[in-house]
Amino acid sequence: MSDSLIEKNLLRLGLELPKAAAPVANYVPVVISGNCAYVAGQIPISNGEIKFSGKVGKDLTIEQGQQAARLCGLNMVAQLKLALAGKLNRVVRCLKLGVFVQCPDGFADQPKVANGVSDLMVAMLGDAGKHARSAVGVNALPLNVAVEVDGFFEISVS
Amino acid sequence: MSDSLIEKNLLRLGLELPKAAAPVANYVPVVISGNCAYVAGQIPISNGEIKFSGKVGKDLTIEQGQQAARLCGLNMVAQLKLALAGKLNRVVRCLKLGVFVQCPDGFADQPKVANGVSDLMVAMLGDAGKHARSAVGVNALPLNVAVEVDGFFEISVS
């Protein structure tokens, strides 16, 4: 394990990175262009198993939705680690997250759900984890997952 | 008040910027990286009060949806002004807007609703307000708002 700030904080929080999942199609989890890393939509999967499926506010509580969002965030970091050949200290800042919450009509607590991943970013990166964010509800997500999160990160040029 | 093009045009249009609302979570309204400003999803709020809630095409007319989209845009500008220490003349161009419209199944006029914010950008910035845009419908938005808009802006390095 490298001694990046992110990994020190994950250790302190007792959180482990899931295994970075390989996409099953003609896309990749992370593309780096200049000093921006584009991270593909991540889902709440851990070592090959979907952990949170169903609709938040119907099948799942807000707290479960937050855990789902956090797991999406851990997968983002796992993908960044793989793309950066293990060097997570090249992650300078979290710029923007897009949080999609699978929910029924009338559910209005997407921001609380999204806090699951926003709080993780700040716990890992401090002020550099404070990002811009959009959080919206949708009626359906891939594999019936509860939350999907994509993102933009600032990366130091190697 | 600075004499930025944006503020001159707002004055001419008789529009006022709402007070920039503080996020209630571990994220920030604007992140600047290089010459790109990432603006978090803004909602139709004015001085702490939600102005447009419900579904466009069911609870609200298309015209009300347009007003909601415009108010989201005014909030974007208010957030940019705060992030740029008042210097709105550092806003070079509006690059991309993402417009999410809360609506029932079968509603197909998201582009008309999104024009509320697109027209505002051009009214404020002229040709530099012409942006790329996506407009989609969703079944649920935070706090039951009618519209949410996020965006990318080109900023001059101070």
Place this chain on the structure above:
Amino acid sequence: MSDSLIEKNLLRLGLELPKAAAPVANYVPVVISGNCAYVAGQIPISNGEIKFSGKVGKDLTIEQGQQAARLCGLNMVAQLKLALAGKLNRVVRCLKLGVFVQCPDGFADQPKVANGVSDLMVAMLGDAGKHARSAVGVNALPLNVAVEVDGFFEISVS
């Protein structure tokens, strides 16, 4: 016709670019800032006619959804060609796609649908077509189209 890699591959695949559709509002199909092109949400339209409307998984099969996604991708390329004054060889790489699939509750195959446009990018650009991607379901899209796709491309400075 220029002899760009993209156009050679389209010819090989027997695919033609649709006519780039003009937006009907105060936005533009492509904005270029530095070496990033922001492409507005494209819909499955060909020469002025919507080709795929309705919900994938209800009114349309997954295969039809894939064709719709591919047509969105062809429209992206048509718009890039117009914005780059015909010089598609300035398209260096596809960075990120956002794929919105109009579908009923419970539909979970957005990734399969999105493969329609992802596979096209790789068929046109090879490894440079491998992008980050988010794919989500939504309950409603403009003009009742089945799929909308927006994107970020890396562009060589002319």
